[in-house]
Amino acid sequence: MTQIRPLIGKAIIEGTILCRSGLHIGGSESALAIGGVDSAVIRDPLTNRPYIPGSSLKGKLRSLLERALSLPLNRSGGGVSRHECNDGACPVCRLFGAAVDPRAEKRRNIPSRLIVGDAFLNEASAAELEEIDGNLPYTEEKTENGLDRLTCAANPRQIERVPAGARFDFRILYTVENDEEAAEDLDHLEALLRLLEDDALGGGGSRGNGRVAISIEKVLYRSLATYLGSETERELDAASIGESLAETLAAKKEN
Known part of the structure; x- marks a missing residue:
C-alpha cells in the first residue's frame, strides 16, 4: 500500500531557555580530563561552549507527554524504556516519531513531526560566563557527596554545571501534515514546555540541577x-x- 506524507506547512518556534539552577548535560568520557571533574558537560567542539543537545530536549519533552497521557512504556533499547506504537493517531508517536516494531502485525514507521535543534548559549550569556574566575571555561564545579548509610562516610564527587542565569536560544520546527491534528499537537507542545519548567532538564534533577524557565519569543507559520x-x-x-x-x-481554506 502506497503511503503519502502531505506537507501543508511548517511552524517555527523560537525562544530562550533560562537556567534557574545549574544545568548538567553530560559529555563524552574523553572530556573528563578537563579540569579534573568527575562528570563533564557536553561542549561545542568549535567554540568550547556548553550547549543543550536537541536530542536531550526532545527526549525530555517526549517522556513528559508519555507520563501526562499515562501511556505504557512498551519498547526498550539502549537502556531506555519508552512508549512506541504503530498507531498514527497516537499523540506521542505522531509528534515525536516511532520506529518500526518488528513484533507488530502492521510494521509501520512513523517519522517525527518535530525537529528540535541544539540550543546554544546566546552571546550575552557567553560574554558573562567568560568572566567567571574558575578552572573551567563557561561553567562551574559543584561538589556533591554520597553518604555511606552505615558509617556516614562521605564520598565526594565533582560535577560540571552551566551556572544559573545562563540563557540558551532554542528553535523547534513542527511540520503540519494534518489540519485537524496540528492544533492538538502544538497545544501539547506548549503544555510540555510549561511542564518542563516544573520538572528538570539534564542530569541530577532530584538534587537541584536542571531547573529552567522557558520563554517563547516568536512563532512563524510558513505554508507550502x-x-x-x-x-x-x-x-x-x-x-x-x-x-x-x-x-x-x-x-x-475559506480563501
Missing part, C-alpha cells in the same frame, strides 16, 4: 505556498500557538 514564493509567512500568537495556527489554517 510560502516556500514556493506565492505567499508571505505569518506570525502566530506565541501565547496560544495551537489556536492561532488553527485559525490561520481555517482562514486559508
Whole structure:
C-alpha cells in the first residue's frame, strides 16, 4: 500500500531557555580530563561552549507527554524504556516519531513531526560566563557527596554545571501534515514546555540541577505556498500557538 506524507506547512518556534539552577548535560568520557571533574558537560567542539543537545530536549519533552497521557512504556533499547506504537493517531508517536516494531502485525514507521535543534548559549550569556574566575571555561564545579548509610562516610564527587542565569536560544520546527491534528499537537507542545519548567532538564534533577524557565519569543507559520514564493509567512500568537495556527489554517481554506 502506497503511503503519502502531505506537507501543508511548517511552524517555527523560537525562544530562550533560562537556567534557574545549574544545568548538567553530560559529555563524552574523553572530556573528563578537563579540569579534573568527575562528570563533564557536553561542549561545542568549535567554540568550547556548553550547549543543550536537541536530542536531550526532545527526549525530555517526549517522556513528559508519555507520563501526562499515562501511556505504557512498551519498547526498550539502549537502556531506555519508552512508549512506541504503530498507531498514527497516537499523540506521542505522531509528534515525536516511532520506529518500526518488528513484533507488530502492521510494521509501520512513523517519522517525527518535530525537529528540535541544539540550543546554544546566546552571546550575552557567553560574554558573562567568560568572566567567571574558575578552572573551567563557561561553567562551574559543584561538589556533591554520597553518604555511606552505615558509617556516614562521605564520598565526594565533582560535577560540571552551566551556572544559573545562563540563557540558551532554542528553535523547534513542527511540520503540519494534518489540519485537524496540528492544533492538538502544538497545544501539547506548549503544555510540555510549561511542564518542563516544573520538572528538570539534564542530569541530577532530584538534587537541584536542571531547573529552567522557558520563554517563547516568536512563532512563524510558513505554508507550502510560502516556500514556493506565492505567499508571505505569518506570525502566530506565541501565547496560544495551537489556536492561532488553527485559525490561520481555517482562514486559508475559506480563501
